[in-house]
Amino acid sequence: MNQKYETVIGLEVHSELKTNSKIFCDCTTEFGGEPNTHTCPVCLGLPGVLPVLNKKVVDYAIKAGLALNCEIASFCKFDRKNYFYPDLPKAYQISQYDLPICKNGKLEIEVDGKKKTIGITRIHMEEDAGKLIHQGDKIAEAESSLVDYNRAGVPLIEIVSEPDMRSPEEARAYMEMLKAILQYIDVSDCKMQEGSLRCDANVSVRPVGAKEFGTKTEIKNLNSFKALQKALEYEIERQIEVLEDGGKIVQETRSWDESKGITVSLRTKEEAHDYRYFPEPDLVPLKIDEEWIEKIRKTLPELPNERKKRLVEEYGLPEYDAGVITSSKALADFFDKCLESYDKPKIVSNWIMGELSRLLNANDLEVEDCPIEPQDLVELLKLMDKGTISGKIAKEVFEEMFATGKKAGRVVKEKGLEQISDASELESIIEQVIAENPKPVEDYRNGKEKALGALVGQVMKATRGKANPQLVNKILKEKL
């Protein structure tokens, strides 16, 4: 990046809340389902219907606010955001405008070992829209379009950050930490691929040292952490290029084109909607008393940063390990569960960060969907400790467990992978290896220590890796 410029980034994150029912009716919020089956007159916005607020949504919004160190408003209200679009059944979205439920929060991130606090401007509650399926690329060019209103009325919170981030890496770290927190407090699934966590980025650049912000653009359609980072990197470069060429940044909304790796203009400020917000007359203002807030505060679990601290202090894990493991609640839960019946924290963290994460990534799975339970991993680790299997074999067993869901003991038994620690059994194999490999034997006897490795390798090969390596070493040396 050009060293003359500083980047300023603020994020607007939409998170679907995992309440059982929608925000203003009792339809299910379940993802998937045949189109338009999770609907009723209310979420379809039929003439005459009225919204009734789902109190659970308020509970969750308060919880998110508390977890993000926000002030919770004692009085807030809903407003209508008016615009025409076929996926919006009432042609207005019930949202919160000037009196949101939470404001003035903050969130701590860490990039390259450096900690930084990002301000949270506000959190507000609103309803989601439906989904359009175009028979063609875009709505303007499509032959026809179909609408699925299953998602219409699913509760959302929008979390707006201060323009406190200075690089795509910080933006990504913020987004990752936000996701972790929302998952920890169990208010959202945060599945970016299903759209339950979405993000728009406001970005501008300014000469280093400038006090005023540069003109910003808003980037939409950021469906993954990678997209967020790549889009920001591209957009920053683009803006700097425009400025370097003596041009001006146009305030506009741009869309990230994942396949082309570029941002493209959607609409300029002049074309921006006038949403004509006004107070929603169909809902009464919401009063939140201390009692309600305290009730929710009591349900707050340990949050990522606290948990990280605990893993370092209680288990002596390195900061790095603790950070990786606590970045996801599911991963941290997995760790804690293992430690209930196994007392070697570093070994567990190695396996979680190594084999487990590798296989999850390779299979595109979330921790929640992992076929291996914590106690299964512990069983495997104990087999290793007892010497029943070697570390190398353990990895093989782990893969098998992951693929088939079978327990460690069973895999070891079925595949005959028990470590051979019977000296007499090994002796005969070793004698045979010595007999068949005169060259390395001679080398070793001539003082070439390294030749021993080749012989050990031959023994392992002959035992298909099952031989106890320490024992093989010992016996080999004796025999030679």
Add this chain to the structure above:
Amino acid sequence: MELYEYSVSALKKMLQNKKVSSREVTEAFLDRIEIIDGKVQAYITKTAEEALKKADEIDSKRQKGEELPSLAGIPMALKDNLCTKDIKTTCASKNLYNFKPPYSATVVEKLEKNGAVMLGKLNMDEFAMGSSCENSRFFSTRNPWDLERVPGGSSGGSAAAVAAREASYTLGSDTGGSIRQPASFCGVVGLKPTYGRVSRYGLVAFASSLDQIGPFANTVEDVALVLQAIAGHDPMDSTSVDIPVPDYSEALQGDIKGMKIGIPREYFPDELSSDVKDVVQKGIKKLEDLGAIVEECSMPHTEYALPTYYIVAPAEASSNLARYDGVRYGYRDKDAKNVLEMFMKTRNEGFGEEVKRRIMIGTYALSSGYYDAYYLKALKVRTLIRRDFESAFEKYDCLVSPTSPSVAFKLGDRVDDPLAMYLSDLFTVPANMAGIPAISLPCGFSEGLPVGMQIMGKAFAEETILKVAHAFEKNSDFQGQKPRGVE
């Protein structure tokens, strides 16, 4: 006396005593509609078959000796902006000409449970916007007292049907006077309850913070009976209030001696026609004769009620009516080449002139840069109007005024002059702005046309205004008069 001429409470007794069956009563009303409605044109949809089926159901229950609710077997009809499951609910708009809701309004469900027999759906100004019923996209309803005149609006069909005895009672909706003004024009009783007293769920919204459903009938007693059936908290309407519903029929008993009645001088301005003024003043004199303490008072912000209303109501309407875009139900322009064109053509053709005018006014008032000057200011003035009422009600039990500045005007007289049309709601709009209950009842005649008197009360004190209205009605002598246009 014909069956259709009896009051709701008389029919109730006759049915309970098995002097008459619900089928006989229903058939009497259906025949009446057959004969008269060609002239009055109150009905958009008639549901004769369903009505007779329901009547038979009630009759057979009664034969078996089942205990039946108060309105069982009595025929009624509904304004066509109240959703009725599987029965067309058009709002007298081209936009909803074919719309059959998959659900019923809470009031409709309540009446159904009460055994009511629905005869059909009644004409109105499109989306309840208008004061003459001439904004119906289908046809104009006539005033039963003079078929050359309008029945008032927007619930013109509901008022005319009761006046012409085409239904024993009806429901309408009132956003700025849409129950009281047509009640006044048609010489019937019409009540706008307190905002929050009756659930709005299933009432197609015009202006959400002002809309309220209420009954029309020929007597105050009947209005009380119907209100009893529809009032109460509804979990489906967050703005409906969860407080006990009093016994309204019980509340009618007793006299009004010593009751304090305020007469706000701002409700007798120059625009008020002198004959209406005379009739209403005679009515007020009668209340005094009945023992009420009558005093002139002042409501200083009254003159701002109408302009404020014409900011707030259109603003909310512009948002409420945005959903009629042709995507999901109702009318859709078939020739549009893209979605934007579909929205625009559908809405341009689907809505009539007055509705479009208000959508534009409302959109303008809410637009960025104008919001503070119009909408926000209107909300502030609304608070002042509410305070006028609050301080008046510290002194008085109720307030009395004319319902409308004139008697029913001629068809076509005001269609080209929206402001003249708006003026007929001058005295009714303030009650909506304040959310208080108000009733219009016949108070006399001017040139053979009915004049209505409005009684406004404290929030949730419907029983007070019903009591005053009932006392007045019992002591007046013109109730027996029949509308000339249909006799």
